Amino acid sequence: MAKVLGISAHYHDAAAALLVDGELVVAIQQERLSRIKNDPGLPLDAADACLAYAGVRGEALDAVVFYERPFDKLERVMVNLMRNLPRTWRQFPRAMASQLGDKIWVLDQLAEAFGQPRANVRCFAHHQCHAASAHFVSRFEDSAVLVVDGVGEHSSTTLWHGQGAQLRALCSIEFPHSLGLLYAALTAWLGFAVNEGEYKVMGLAAWGRPGHAGLRERFERLIRLHDDGSYELGLDYFAHMSDAELGFGPKLEALLGPRRPPGLAWALEGERDQHYADVAATLQQVIEDALLGLARKAKALTGSPNLCLAGGVALNSLANARLAREGGFEAVFVQPAAGDAGGALGAAILAALELGDPRPTPMLSAALGLPVDIERAWAVARELELPVRRVDDPASAAAELIAADKIVAHVRGRFEWGPRALGQRSILASAAARETRERINRLIKQREPFRPFAPAVLEPRIGEYFDGQANDMTPFMTTVLPARADRSDALGAVTHEDGSSRVQTVSPAGAPELHELLVALERGGHAPLVLNTSLNGPGEPIVASSEDALGFFLRHAVDAMMIEDLVIERPA
Amino acid sequence: MSLTVALARMLNPLVWRSPARSADKLHGFALAEHGSMLDLRLAARLTPSPTRAAAYLRHADDETRHAQMFGKRARQLAREAGLARGHAVWEPIRADSEQLFVGLGELDFLAFVHVGEARAIEQFLVYVAYFQAQGRERDASLLTTILVDEHRHADYTRALLFELADSEAAARRALRRVRRWEAWRTWLRAGRFLAERVYMVAMLLVYLLAAPLGLLVRWARPLTRGWRDA
Amino acid sequence: MSTPGKRPKRSLLRRLGARLRTSGALVLHFLHPARFVLAPLLIVLLFAGVLLWLTGGLAYVAPFVYALF
Ligand SMILES: [Fe+2]
Ligand SMILES: [Fe+2]
Numbered sequence: 001m002a003k004v005l006g007i008s009a010h011y012h013d014a015a016a017a018l019l020v021d022g023e024l025v026v027a028i029q030q031e032r033l034s035r036i037k038n039d040p041g042l043p044l045d046a047a048d049a050c051l052a053y054a055g056v057r058g059e060a061l062d063a064v065v066f067y068e069r070p071f072d073k074l075e076r077v078m079v080n081l082m083r084n085l086p087r088t089w090r091q092f093p094r095a096m097a098s099q100l101g102d103k104i105w106v107l108d109q110l111a112e113a114f115g116q117p118r119a120n121v122r123c124f125a126h127h128q129c130h131a132a133s134a135h136f137v138s139r140f141e142d143s144a145v146l147v148v149d150g151v152g153e154h155s156s157t158t159l160w161h162g163q164g165a166q167l168r169a170l171c172s173i174e175f176p177h178s179l180g181l182l183y184a185a186l187t188a189w190l191g192f193a194v195n196e197g198e199y200k201v202m203g204l205a206a207w208g209r210p211g212h213a214g215l216r217e218r219f220e221r222l223i224r225l226h227d228d229g230s231y232e233l234g235l236d237y238f239a240h241m242s243d244a245e246l247g248f249g250p251k252l253e254a255l256l257g258p259r260r261p262p263g264l265a266w267a268l269e270g271e272r273d274q275h276y277a278d279v280a281a282t283l284q285q286v287i288e289d290a291l292l293g294l295a296r297k298a299k300a301l302t303g304s305p306n307l308c309l310a311g312g313v314a315l316n317s318l319a320n321a322r323l324a325r326e327g328g329f330e331a332v333f334v335q336p337a338a339g340d341a342g343g344a345l346g347a348a349i350l351a352a353l354e355l356g357d358p359r360p361t362p363m364l365s366a367a368l369g370l371p372v373d374i375e376r377a378w379a380v381a382r383e384l385e386l387p388v389r390r391v392d393d394p395a396s397a398a399a400e401l402i403a404a405d406k407i408v409a410h411v412r413g414r415f416e417w418g419p420r421a422l423g424q425r426s427i428l429a430s431a432a433a434r435e436t437r438e439r440i441n442r443l444i445k446q447r448e449p450f451r452p453f454a455p456a457v458l459e460p461r462i463g464e465y466f467d468g469q470a471n472d473m474t475p476f477m478t479t480v481l482p483a484r485a486d487r488s489d490a491l492g493a494v495t496h497e498d499g500s501s502r503v504q505t506v507s508p509a510g511a512p513e514l515h516e517l518l519v520a521l522e523r524g525g526h527a528p529l530v531l532n533t534s535l536n537g538p539g540e541p542i543v544a545s546s547e548d549a550l551g552f553f554l555r556h557a558v559d560a561m562m563i564e565d566l567v568i569e570r571p572a
Numbered sequence: 573m574s575l576t577v578a579l580a581r582m583l584n585p586l587v588w589r590s591p592a593r594s595a596d597k598l599h600g601f602a603l604a605e606h607g608s609m610l611d612l613r614l615a616a617r618l619t620p621s622p623t624r625a626a627a628y629l630r631h632a633d634d635e636t637r638h639a640q641m642f643g644k645r646a647r648q649l650a651r652e653a654g655l656a657r658g659h660a661v662w663e664p665i666r667a668d669s670e671q672l673f674v675g676l677g678e679l680d681f682l683a684f685v686h687v688g689e690a691r692a693i694e695q696f697l698v699y700v701a702y703f704q705a706q707g708r709e710r711d712a713s714l715l716t717t718i719l720v721d722e723h724r725h726a727d728y729t730r731a732l733l734f735e736l737a738d739s740e741a742a743a744r745r746a747l748r749r750v751r752r753w754e755a756w757r758t759w760l761r762a763g764r765f766l767a768e769r770v771y772m773v774a775m776l777l778v779y780l781l782a783a784p785l786g787l788l789v790r791w792a793r794p795l796t797r798g799w800r801d802a
Numbered sequence: 803m804s805t806p807g808k809r810p811k812r813s814l815l816r817r818l819g820a821r822l823r824t825s826g827a828l829v830l831h832f833l834h835p836a837r838f839v840l841a842p843l844l845i846v847l848l849f850a851g852v853l854l855w856l857t858g859g860l861a862y863v864a865p866f867v868y869a870l871f
């Protein structure tokens with residue numbers, strides 16, 4: 001029976017997760033507390049918050065576990081810098097400074113921070129942590145596990161077989177061949193920020209024509225897919241071996257055309273931006289084909305009926321949907337924090353299992369963060385002279401606002417784990433009218449015109465609006481379903497260009513507050529369906545505390561905000 | 573005349589000499605505003621007083637707006653100057669946080685913010701005068717607009733500081749303490765700036781000397797492709 | 803919401819000891835038979851480490867400070 005703290009940090013999206021006696025008690029991404037988007041710094045605030053929430057002192061921990069092997073990582077970085085001499089001269093001083101200045105001491109830093117003997121601080125391989133974060137919190141007894149990201153220590157793609165509390169490594173593909181880095185390079189080429197703009201690339205794909213004008217043939221020079229499920233990058237086109245920022249070389253621009261200038265407004269009617277959309281669509285198709293190949297290999301090696309996916313690439317909900325349809329598995333699961341934040345969870349589970357704890361029970365809800373302090377919210381809202389009032393039935397109050405076509409910031413329950421807002425820190429609105437979407441974009445999000453908004457629907461009602469069933473991914477928005485064409489009246493604001501929707505199914509276990517709200521909507525004679533988008537301004541992390549929520553309300557013109565049973569309505 | 577004012581006046585023609593340099597400068601201001609916002613948000617979360625939390629939130633909201641205003645103007649100027657698309661101004665405004673509230677405690681935090689805001693006022697006034705003399709109405713009015721907020725920031729932080737301190741003398745001590753602390757940090761930052769360059773140059777030498785290791789690594793660690801069994 | 807925790811204090815000597823142990827483990831990592839040929843990289847590491855120690859960390863943007871130059 002152990003208390004184990006898992007940590008991911010120093011690359012992208014740091015996080016902490018706390019397991020007590022094998023059960024996941026609390027998990028927090030550092031960005032939610034530091035308010036720095038994708039904050040990669042050592043997540044001491046997140047870890048302290050986890051400990052405080054669970055009432056555990058740092059010294060009382062049985063293990064602190066890091067999601068990566070620092071020396072192996074250093075080795076790969078150095079070998080790569082030396083191999084690609086002299087192209088790496090720019091990168092060399094900085095890479096060495098960040099490795100030697102910070103990264104290799106991380107286990108010592110963790111021991112110091114939590115008053116732990118160094119022997120209690122340990123680490124597991126990056127991909128093993130990813131794999132553990134998926135299989136062990138799935139409901140599957142037996143599953144094939146596919147991990148696909150940019151790169152861990154050496155591997156960029158790995159296959160695993162999960163059986164009960166066991167996880168066995170099968171095979172891997174090594175850096176510099178990497179689907180994640182292919183995606184990153186094209187994200188940069190499309191003018192988006194790497195590690196942030198990937199969703200935009202996916203949204204853009206729906207507007208393009210995959211393989212148009214020989215693009216698929218051109219992509220074959222970038223990546224070759226082999227019959228055994230493996231793949232190989234055309235390394236000449238990339239620069240991730242020598243340029244951490246850009247990831248692509250001049251040859252890629254010669255092949256696909258000049259990169260798109262960042263920050264330029266989009267005009268998808270024009271020929272030029274149509275080309276960029278076509279490239280995004282082709283990339284999406286190639287990634288899906290590659291993942292299908294990997295899934296086939298995983299199936300052949302394990303014979304398992306189930307598939308778990310992890311790593312940054314597993315956040316591609318379109319590809320996940322295709323894997324669920326065509327991958328040959330009965331069920332597919334993707335944990336909500338499939339990216340590097342999730343490594344903290346996997347690391348903690350691996351150590352807890354080694355200490356003799358049982359495997360955690362299946363993850364049903366992503367509401368694993370901190371609740372808001374209602375009294376504090378009340379007091380600060382009063383000080384801000386906001387018209388705050390208490391209501392007896394917050395779900396009905398929120399439902400009424402939404403039914404009256406108001407845009408509502410919904411802050412209820414513990415904040416979410418992973419990049420999706422799932423009703424605890426969400427902006428909610430009626431899903432029917434297309435104008436709502438434009439209004440949200442104009443007032444708050446300032447998103448590119450091609451990015452979709454997602455719906456949340458009462459789980460038993462899903463078939464009435466979408467073609468498909470609730471599955472292991474729909475509670476976490478890690479997949480998409482086609483919207484029913486005959487219900488477009490109810491889905492105007494939440495159907496993407498390609499007719500799909502990144503739908504969330506809502507159950508009492510997954511998101512109790514949102515569930516109550518949808519029930520109240522239905523009771524009032526409305527569709528049990530809302531538009532659900534994350535509660536944050538452009539470029540900001542999702543709101544966490546009541547102070548963040550009130551700060552958001554000051555800055556952005558939502559019509560109303562619910563903080564638990566408090567309602568603030570903006571005077572008309 | 574304070575040192576800030578004297579230096580700002582002296583450097584004006586250099587700092588604002590071209591649209592490109594101005595864009596750079598205003599982008600830097602946007603980053604400073606964004607960083608201030610982060611520290612104020614943290615302060616709002618951590619202060620025990622709801623009244624002060626509200627004040628910090630309002631202040632953070634102003635700084636967010638300032639960051640956007642500076643960022644927008646920086647991009648306009650960058651466009652005029654035809655700055656390359658790879659330039660930092662085109663990147664999202666993203667600063668890091670020093671968690672001043674945690675490091676200094678609330679009293680010294682307030683003192684620090686007050687000193688910073690008061691200095692910003694002096695500095696911005698110099699810039700406004702310069703821009704007006706140069707006929708750069710747009711930049712002058714941008715700073716004039718922001719100055720209104722900065723005056724409010726300087727006033728309320730000073731009021732809260734004297735309210736929170738046990739005595740007037742204690743408040744003044746805090747002000748002196750953070751001024752000393754800041755001077756020390758400026759010194760450190762200058763040292764770092766220099767050290768960073770020394771490090772870079774020295775590391776490039778190491779890199780040159782390590783060149784033969786490149787061959788060794790290529791031989792010892794050939795690239796693999798396809799599946800590798802575990 | 804939580805406040806940042808109070809960190810347990812450790813003596814400089816203990817911290818130095820921990821760093822030395824990690825350095826030792828790092829040397830052993832590169833001297834491991836499987837990567838014996840990479841041992842020369844230790845020289846690069848040593849140089850870089852000493853340089854970094856001599857020159858300190860890297861810079862950041864200061865809040866509430868609008869750089870004069
Ligand atoms: Fe990863
Ligand atoms: Fe400001």
Ligand SMILES: [Fe+2]
Nearest residue numbers: 689721722725
């Ligand atoms: Fe200010």
